[in-house]
Amino acid sequence: MIAGPLPPHPRVVLSSLIRGEQPPPVAAKPPNLSELLPSEAGSAGESVAPPSAADADVLETGLVLLEQNLGLDDDLEVDFFGHDASGAPVLVLCVDGDDEEHVPVRLLDLLRWLDRNVFLLRTCFEEAGCSGVRWALTPRFFLVTANVSARLFERLSGLSCQELEVFDVCSLLFRGQRRYFVRGIAPWTSPTRSVPLPIAPDGLEDPCLRDLLEHVLERLEGLTPDFEVFGDRFSRSVFLNGRLCLKLVARSGELFAAVSGPNPKLRIRSRRDVDSVIDRVLRGLMGMPGKQDETEARRVNGEAGRPRAEREPDPGVTRRPAGRARLGREPVDLTSRLTDDEMEAFLNK
Amino acid sequence: MVKLSGASLKRMPRRLLERWRMQRRRTTQRVPSIGVASGKGGTGKTFVTVNLGVVLARSLGKVQIFDTDLGLGNAHLHLGVKPEFHLNRFLEGRVELEDLLLESPYRVRLLPGGSGISRLAQLGTEELGLLSRAISRTLSDSQLLMIDSAAGISPQTLMFLQHTDYVLVVVTPSLPSLTDAYALIKCMILRRPRVRILVLVNRADNDEHALEAFSKLRDVSTRFLSFPVHYLGGVPEDRAVEPALVAKVPLVIRAPQSPAARGLRQAARRLARLLDDVDPGQAGFADSLRQSF
Numbered sequence: 264m265i266a267g268p269l270p271p272h273p274r275v276v277l278s279s280l281i282r283g284e285q286p287p288p289v290a291a292k293p294p295n296l297s298e299l300l301p302s303e304a305g306s307a308g309e310s311v312a313p314p315s316a317a318d319a320d321v322l323e324t325g326l327v328l329l330e331q332n333l334g335l336d337d338d339l340e341v342d343f344f345g346h347d348a349s350g351a352p353v354l355v356l357c358v359d360g361d362d363e364e365h366v367p368v369r370l371l372d373l374l375r376w377l378d379r380n381v382f383l384l385r386t387c388f389e390e391a392g393c394s395g396v397r398w399a400l401t402p403r404f405f406l407v408t409a410n411v412s413a414r415l416f417e418r419l420s421g422l423s424c425q426e427l428e429v430f431d432v433c434s435l436l437f438r439g440q441r442r443y444f445v446r447g448i449a450p451w452t453s454p455t456r457s458v459p460l461p462i463a464p465d466g467l468e469d470p471c472l473r474d475l476l477e478h479v480l481e482r483l484e485g486l487t488p489d490f491e492v493f494g495d496r497f498s499r500s501v502f503l504n505g506r507l508c509l510k511l512v513a514r515s516g517e518l519f520a521a522v523s524g525p526n527p528k529l530r531i532r533s534r535r536d537v538d539s540v541i542d543r544v545l546r547g548l549m550g551m552p553g554k555q556d557e558t559e560a561r562r563v564n565g566e567a568g569r570p571r572a573e574r575e576p577d578p579g580v581t582r583r584p585a586g587r588a589r590l591g592r593e594p595v596d597l598t599s600r601l602t603d604d605e606m607e608a609f610l611n612k
Numbered sequence: 613m614v615k616l617s618g619a620s621l622k623r624m625p626r627r628l629l630e631r632w633r634m635q636r637r638r639t640t641q642r643v644p645s646i647g648v649a650s651g652k653g654g655t656g657k658t659f660v661t662v663n664l665g666v667v668l669a670r671s672l673g674k675v676q677i678f679d680t681d682l683g684l685g686n687a688h689l690h691l692g693v694k695p696e697f698h699l700n701r702f703l704e705g706r707v708e709l710e711d712l713l714l715e716s717p718y719r720v721r722l723l724p725g726g727s728g729i730s731r732l733a734q735l736g737t738e739e740l741g742l743l744s745r746a747i748s749r750t751l752s753d754s755q756l757l758m759i760d761s762a763a764g765i766s767p768q769t770l771m772f773l774q775h776t777d778y779v780l781v782v783v784t785p786s787l788p789s790l791t792d793a794y795a796l797i798k799c800m801i802l803r804r805p806r807v808r809i810l811v812l813v814n815r816a817d818n819d820e821h822a823l824e825a826f827s828k829l830r831d832v833s834t835r836f837l838s839f840p841v842h843y844l845g846g847v848p849e850d851r852a853v854e855p856a857l858v859a860k861v862p863l864v865i866r867a868p869q870s871p872a873a874r875g876l877r878q879a880a881r882r883l884a885r886l887l888d889d890v891d892p893g894q895a896g897f898a899d900s901l902r903q904s905f
Contacts, residue, residue, distance in 0.1 A: 482840050534889035538806055545838055601791060608832045609791055 273409040273432045274342050274357035276443045280321045281328065286443055321445055322405055322430060324348060324498035325466075325514045328355070329393050335376050335384075339369070342407075344384075348497040348514045349466050350397030351426075352384075353405055360410040367418050370404060370427070377402055401426055407445065408432065416448065428452040447495075466497035467513035475531050476511055476518060482541050483509070501544075509544050643676075644890040645757040645897035646883070647776035650783065651792025653763035656814040657782045659857070660847070660876070661760040662690040662720070666862045667880035669719035672887075673755035676713075678747070679725040680772045681762040688724050691716045692860035695724040702746070703739050709746035718862065723750060740771070741902075748898035756887065757897055765799045774804045775900040777890045780844060780883075784815045785825035794832060801839055810844040810886070812879055822846025845879035847872050 271279075271286045279286040319326040325348025333341040333354075343355035354373060358366055377384075385398045408415065409432035419429065429451040434443045462480055463473040476499065483490050483501060491502045494511075501509040510521040511531075518531040522543040529540060601609075648661045661677060669675040679687040688695050693714040701707045714722045751757060759776055761769045773779050779800060783793045793811070800807045811829060816822035826843045833841050850872035856863040864873045895903065 533891060534808075534886070535891050535894075538808070541840070542806070601795060602836075605794070605832060605836050606791065608835060609787060609794070609828065 270359075270410060270432075270434070271443075272357065272359055273407045276409065276432045277319075277321070277343075277355075277357060277407055277445065278331075280443065280445060281317050281319050285440070319343075319345065322355075322407070323428070323495050324512055326353060326405075327395060329388065329396075335373070335380070339372055339376060341373070346396045347403060347466070348512070349400065349468070350395060350515065351400035352381075352396055352398065352402040354402060355405040355407060357407045357409075358411060358415075359408070360412070363408070363411045363415045366406065366415060367422055370406075370422060373404065403428065405430065408448075419451070452495075464494055464497050464499060464513055467518065469516060469518075472513070472518040472531070475534070475537055476513075478534065478537050479509075479511065479520070479531070479540055482537065483544065509540065642890075642892050642894075642896045643751045643754050643757050643898075644887045645759060645776040645778075646887075647759040647761055647773040647779045649761045649769070649773055649779055649781055649796060650763055650789070651765065651781075651794070651796040652783075652789045655763075655782045655784050655789055656847075657763065658687050658690055658760050659853070659863070660780075660782050660812060660814060661758050662687060663862050663864045663873070663876045664880050664883065665720045665756075665758050666718045666864050667877050668756055668884060671884055674719050674721060674753055675756045675758060676721045676723065676751060676754040677758045677760055678723045679760045680769070681725045681760060687722055687760050688714065689860060690857065690862065691718070691720065691722055693722060699725060699743075703742065708749075709743070710750055713750060718865065721754065723747075740768075744898070744901040744904070747901065748896075751896075751898055759897070765796050770799055770803055771904075772901075773800060774807065775897050775904070777894075777897075778808050778810055778883075778886065780810045780812060781841075782812050782814055783825065783829065785813060785817075785821055790825060790829050793829060797833060797839065797841065798837065801837060809839075809841045810883070811841050812844045813846045815849045816846045818848060819846055822848075844882055845875060847875035847879070 276286050317328050319328050326345060327347075328343045328345035330344045331342060333344045335341060341354045342357040345353050345355070347353050354377075356366070356369065381398060381402070385396075388396060403426040405428045406419075407430045411431075416429070419427070429448040430445050431448050432443060432445055434441050436442075462477045464476075467473050467476060480492060480499070480501070489503055490508070493500050493502070497513045499511045500507060501511075508522070512519045512521065520529045520531055520536075520540045520543075522529070522540065529536060529543070531537060531540065648657055648664075650657045658679075658681075665675040665677050677687055677691075681687075691714075693716050695712070695714060697707050697712050699712065702709050702712060709723070712723055714724060716722065757776075759772050761772055781793050781796060783789045797809060800809065811826050813822035813825045816825060823843070823846065826841075826846075830841050830843070833839050848871045850863075850870050852867040852870035853863055853872055856866040859866060863870065864876055867873055894900075
């Protein structure tokens with residue numbers, strides 16, 4: 264037997280990533296069987312801190328994990344249990360090469376168990392005061408794999424399980440440190456950055472909110488074709504030149520926009536909110552402060568209420584010409600007269 | 613607001629009772645507004661305003677058109693109604709603004725401008741203030757207000773437009789129309805950075821031609837102003853338009869199956885959906901205009 268470092272179990276990787284950490288390095292010695300068996304506190308040398316209502320956005324936007332090592336029956340165990348952004352119950356199975364043989368049967372057993380006994384789970388969680396799960400929704404299964412063979416994915420393709428998401432733990436050695444990632448496996452789950460995507464995420468059911476989200480993306484598309492959109496079942500992230508400009512998230516039947524800057528989160532309910540979002544994205548791109556930013560800056564600088572034009576210029580600060588955007592355009596001449604460039608743009612098209 | 617008992621209501625003089633009812637409705641209702649504009653004259657702005665108003669009145673209820681082309685207003689010609697008084701009389705204090713209202717057979721009511729009265733094109737601040745205070749009384753039972761503005765970008769025109777929920781810019785595919793519309797958009801952004809602008813292309817050869825004209829305007833607006841404009845639709849050139857104008861009947865009534873009428877109905881449907889997004893918490897046109905004086 265060749266001694267060498269063993270990769271951590273996907274359960275360990277997932278728990279670490281949820282906490283925003285990388286998994287601890289594993290000791291380079293052959294493991295005992297008992298060390299690989301899961302326990303309440305995790306295997307020896309591989310501590311698995313309970314996520315305890317933790318946000319697991321690393322798997323899917325809005326996923327919340329409520330419980331770990333959930334034993335449904337004598338030999339039927341789930342690594343994590345929680346709910347997605349719409350409240351649908353989610354059961355997470357973490358599987359490595361040693362466990363892969365039994366995965367399809369485990370999934371079918373879980374389906375059968377839930378079909379008959381989901382009310383037991385509901386009772387336990389409600390008595391424990393855990394909220395957020397909408398038990399009427401179809402349960403979903405997240406399979407997080409590591410070091411499994413391609414045969415497992417072939418066998419999973421034969422299963423007619425509509426609500427299955429499959430992920431794979433992968434790693435790379437970067438600057439002497441091994442870094443772990445979780446990526447989606449098609450066709451069950453889109454890899455993190457993939458196109459094409461439907462414009463509105465599947466998890467956003469309200470047609471009015473879908474319309475509003477599409478409206479946001481259409482308006483951004485109208486500004487420049489260089490925006491890139493990625494996402495998952497409950498979110499869309501908009502990048503420009505590799506920089507995240509906007510994240511749209513569906514959660515509990517609502518639509519939220521996250522833009523950098525003060526008051527970053529905005530709930531989108533109407534076209535006026537869409538205007539606000541686009542306004543903030545534009546200001547973020549052009550480096551212009553918003554109205555609330557100006558007020559805050561004045562308050563901090565002790566010039567609240569004093570018109571900007573009356574303030575003494577700070578001799579120590581080199582000011583950019585007024586109105587020059589970060590993108591390097593000339594200030595916009597907002598009078599009715601068209602500039603030569605503007606007229607040429609009309610003539611040349 | 614004082615709540616009146618049934619017995620009190622019966623004793624009130626009729627005119628006072630009407631006024632009390634209008635005032636009560638005003639406190640509970642906020643009328644959405646659309647300003648229809650064009651940089652260049654002759655794009656068919658009034659034609660579009662009247663016909664959209666007639667179509668929208670069928671689904672929304674009473675629509676009021678305020679012809680703010682105060683010196684050369686001609687919306688009454690499109691509706692086939694004849695003004696008895698002009699705005700001059702109201703400004704001179706001889707009549708109430710409500711007395712100028714004209715009812716058409718199409719659930720559209722017109723507050724006419726004045727034709728050939730040049731001084732109305734440049735009202736003073738006091739007169740505009742008087743007008744702004746009186747407008748809200750005329751909106752008591754209207755579901756939509758459409759402002760048919762004068763062509764161009766005079767301060768008076770821009771002032772009326774900046775208080776509306778949407779500004780609909782009517783263009784034709786010609787270059788001068790597009791450049792003048794762009795100039796109007798620039799001026800609107802300066803006055804109201806969050807203005808929402810819709811574009812309707814009138815007298816296009818076909819849908820592709822209309823879309824091409826809009827794309828030109830949109831691309832320049834995006835590139836130089838970083839400002840989005842939205843396409844409301846295209847109305848094709850149609851020989852049925854002129855007979856309808858001569859007959860003084862809106863095209864959507866006189867020739868409802870004509871291509872231009874179909875284009876107008878489609879645009880009206882889109883507009884009706886946009887009106888659902890108007891924020892009822894924001895001040896309406898009349899209140900917003902009044903607050904500026």
